[in-house]
Amino acid sequence: MIKIDNLIVSYGGIEALKGVSLEVPSGKIVTLVGANGAGKSTTLKSIVGLVKPKSGNIDYEGTDLTKLNTELMVKKGIALVPEGRKVFADLTVLENLKIGAYSRTDKSGIAEDLEKVYSLFPRLKERTWQTAGTLSGGEQQMLAIGRALMSRPKLIMMDEPSLGLAPIIVKELFGIIKKINEDGMTVLLIEQNANAALKIADIGYIMETGKITLSGSGQELLNNDEIKKAYLGESL
Template sequence: MIKIDDLVVAYGGIEALKGISLEVPSGKIVTLVGANGAGKSTTLKSIVGLVKPKSGNIDYEGTDLTKINTEKMVKKGIALVPEGRRVFADLTVLENLKIGAYSRNDHHGIEEDLEKVYELFPRLKERTWQAAGTLSGGEQQMLAIGRALMSRPKLIMMDEPSLGLAPIIVKELFEIIKKINKEGMTVLLIEQNANAALKIADIGYIMETGRIILTGTGKELLHNEEIKKAYLGESL
């Protein structure tokens, strides 16, 4: 679905990505794991056009994403759940969700997808008319995911969805990510929480200072001794 080849991104004279290559196959959960500053978010920003690469290619189903704008990406079936959730605080839950469908004009389909989001996140249905800024952190994260789903994407990308959330909410969110994937959606997950991410990932990439240093199935990486020491704690 997405193939990144030899991608270099520089901020000023400093290279944040130093020629990374990776693939996100259709129907899979792929995770990028690494510490702060490893280059995970820069990779995501490059895919959605928020950062222009110095060199390299990002191929999405035959289209070079470095050559098109972000709005066209939404129409091609790519959705982003940004770091920090970024909900519209003064708008209601329902208004936030409908903003996710801004590029669509199929009224009936939008109503169907609203119901699907409410099935995934019953708490959002209970708070339809509540201002998004008054929701808890976990509820805002659910809303951000629901909003992305409203564009009916083929690929959903999530930037640090577990950040700042209680462990019980993190567990719930990751179960929902698995459910979304089982329904046929491809997921690219950017995470510092290596343990949670690798447990659900088909494929994992470990990033360090702008490079991919290791790749494998989620299970392989979970049981890799180096990864255990660096990211999971030796006891896990």
């Protein structure tokens, strides 16, 4: 679905990405794991056109995304759940969800997808007229994911969905991400929480200082002693 080849991104002469190459096959959960500042979010921002690479290619179903405007990404079937949720605090849950479908005109399909989101996140249905700014952090993250799903994407990308959330909420969220994937959606997950991400990932990439240093199945990386020591808090 997406193939990134030798991506180089610079900020003021400093290379944030140093020749990153990775693949996100259709129908899979792919996670990019690494410490803060490793280049994970820059990779994601490059995909959606928020950062222009110095060189390299990002191929999405035959289209070079580096030549596409960000606003066209949604029409191509790409949705982003940004870091920090970025919900519209003064709007209701329902209004936030409807904004996710701004590029669509199929009213019956929108209504159908709204019910799908509510079935995934029953708490959002209970709070449909509540303003988003009054929701808990976990509920805001659910809303951010629900809003992205309302565009009916083929690929959903999530930037640090577990950040700042209690472990019980993280477990619930990752269960829902797994279900979204089982329903046929491709997922690209950017995470510092290596344990939670690799448990549900089909493919994992480990990123350090702008480079991919290791890749494999989620289970292979979970069982890797170096990964255990560096990211899972386990001594050898």
